[in-house]
Amino acid sequence: MRHPNNGEIERYTDHYFNRSKQVIGKFGDCQVTYAIFMRRPVVFAPRLALEWLEETGRARNTKVELDLRYNEGKWVGAGEPMMHITGSFFHLVDLETIFLQKLGPACVAAYNAWTMCADMPKAAFLAMDARHCAGQEMAEMMAYAASVGSARAKRKVGAVGFIGNATHATAHFFGRDQGLGTMPHALIGYAGTTLRAAEMFHETFPGEPMTVLVDYFAREISDSLEVCRRFPDLAAKGMLSLRLDTTGGRYIEGLDPASSYAVLERFSPESIRGYRSEEELRFLVGTGVSAAAIFHLRAELDREGFDKVKIVASSGFGPAKCRIMAEAEAPIDVVGSGSFLPSNWTETYATADIVEYDGQKRVKVGREFLHRTREADSTRSP
Numbered sequence: 001m002r003h004p005n006n007g008e009i010e011r012y013t014d015h016y017f018n019r020s021k022q023v024i025g026k027f028g029d030c031q032v033t034y035a036i037f038m039r040r041p042v043v044f045a046p047r048l049a050l051e052w053l054e055e056t057g058r059a060r061n062t063k064v065e066l067d068l069r070y071n072e073g074k075w076v077g078a079g080e081p082m083m084h085i086t087g088s089f090f091h092l093v094d095l096e097t098i099f100l101q102k103l104g105p106a107c108v109a110a111y112n113a114w115t116m117c118a119d120m121p122k123a124a125f126l127a128m129d130a131r132h133c134a135g136q137e138m139a140e141m142m143a144y145a146a147s148v149g150s151a152r153a154k155r156k157v158g159a160v161g162f163i164g165n166a167t168h169a170t171a172h173f174f175g176r177d178q179g180l181g182t183m184p185h186a187l188i189g190y191a192g193t194t195l196r197a198a199e200m201f202h203e204t205f206p207g208e209p210m211t212v213l214v215d216y217f218a219r220e221i222s223d224s225l226e227v228c229r230r231f232p233d234l235a236a237k238g239m240l241s242l243r244l245d246t247t248g249g250r251y252i253e254g255l256d257p258a259s260s261y262a263v264l265e266r267f268s269p270e271s272i273r274g275y276r277s278e279e280e281l282r283f284l285v286g287t288g289v290s291a292a293a294i295f296h297l298r299a300e301l302d303r304e305g306f307d308k309v310k311i312v313a314s315s316g317f318g319p320a321k322c323r324i325m326a327e328a329e330a331p332i333d334v335v336g337s338g339s340f341l342p343s344n345w346t347e348t349y350a351t352a353d354i355v356e357y358d359g360q361k362r363v364k365v366g367r368e369f370l371h372r373t374r375e376a377d378s379t380r381s382p
Helices: 006-012 015-027 047-060 089-119 136-157 185-191 194-204 220-230 232-236 257-267 278-285 291-303 319-328
Strands: 031-038 065-068 083-088 124-127 161-165 210-213 240-244 310-314 334-337 350-357
Touching: 006 047, 006 089, 015 089, 031 089, 047 089, 047 136, 083 089, 089 124, 089 136, 089 161, 089 319, 089 350, 124 136, 136 161, 185 194, 194 210, 194 220, 220 232, 220 240, 220 291, 240 291, 257 278, 257 291, 278 291, 278 319, 291 310, 291 319
Parallel strands: 124 161, 124 334, 210 240, 240 310, 310 334
Antiparallel strands: 031 083, 031 350, 065 083
C-alpha cells in the first residue's frame, strides 16, 4: 500500500480536516463532490494519486465516483477542473491534503518532460532526477511524471522521449527492469584518468555499451579521442557514448567566447543572428555544456573518423535549455536530465473545492467555474 496507509492519515493531513471529520461524525454524513484544478497549464498525471485514493477507499470500505475530465497525458489549461470526485464527506474530508500532494507536482513535471521531449524529438532522454528528489515517494512521483510527459511527446510529435531512468525502483515506468547508467565522476577520480576508468568499466562489464564522462580533467576533446582510439570496435559499432557534463565555471577544452561564436557561425549561424537573452546566449555560446561545446566535440569526433560515437549531454537541461538546443539543432544523441522537476514549487499546488452537497450545487463565491456543466470529454484538450 502506498504511504501513508489508512491508519496514518490523521498524522499527515491538515488538522482542520481531522476536526471537520469529527464534526461530520457528530452531525451526520452527506455526499459531496470535489472539483480539482491547478492554476497553470499542466499535463494530467493522476495515476499515483488515484491509486492511493482507491487503496484508501478499500481500507475504509467506501467507494468514490470519479469523473475524470481528461485522460492521462492530456494537456489541461489553467483553472480547468481536471476531475470531480464524489463520495462520503466523512471519508473524503481528511484525504485532501495527501491526495493533492500526490497530484500537483506530478502534473507539472509531466508538462516539463513533454515540452523537453517535444522540442528535441530526435534525442533520447534519460531521467536522472532521483538524487534531486526529497525522498523515495517524490522519486517515484517524478519518474512516473517523466513517463507520462514522454508518452505524450511520442504520441504527438513522434519523439524518442525518455528511454529509461537512473534507478531500478522506478524503471518499470519506462518498460524496464533496471535503471540505466554507467559511471559517475567519482569513478574517474578513483581510476586516475578518464581512459583508465573506461578500461576498468569495460573489463567489469564486457560486451555492454559504454558511456564515458569526459570533462573531469578539463580535457573533453583529448580524453574523448583517447577513449575512442582505445576502443575502436565499440566506437565503430555505435556502442560508445561520450558524456559532456562540464561545469558552468569554464569552457570546454578548445573553446573560449570568441571561438564559441565561430563554432556556431559555422554550424548554426541563424541561432546567434537574432536577439537573444542573457540566458539564451549562455546556452548557446557560454561556459559549460553549450550548443557550441556540443558542435565542437561532434566536429572533432567526425574529423577523426568516429562518426558513430554518440554524445550524451547533461547539466541543466530543463525546458528552456532544451528549447534553445533544439533551435540551434545541436547534435545531441541523448539528454541526461533531472531538470524536468518543477523549478517553482508554488506552481505545483493543486486545489480542491467541494462544489456539491447531496447533489445541491454550492461553492464559495469566486469558484463557480468549478461546477460541472457538461459530461467528461477526454478528447477536447489539445
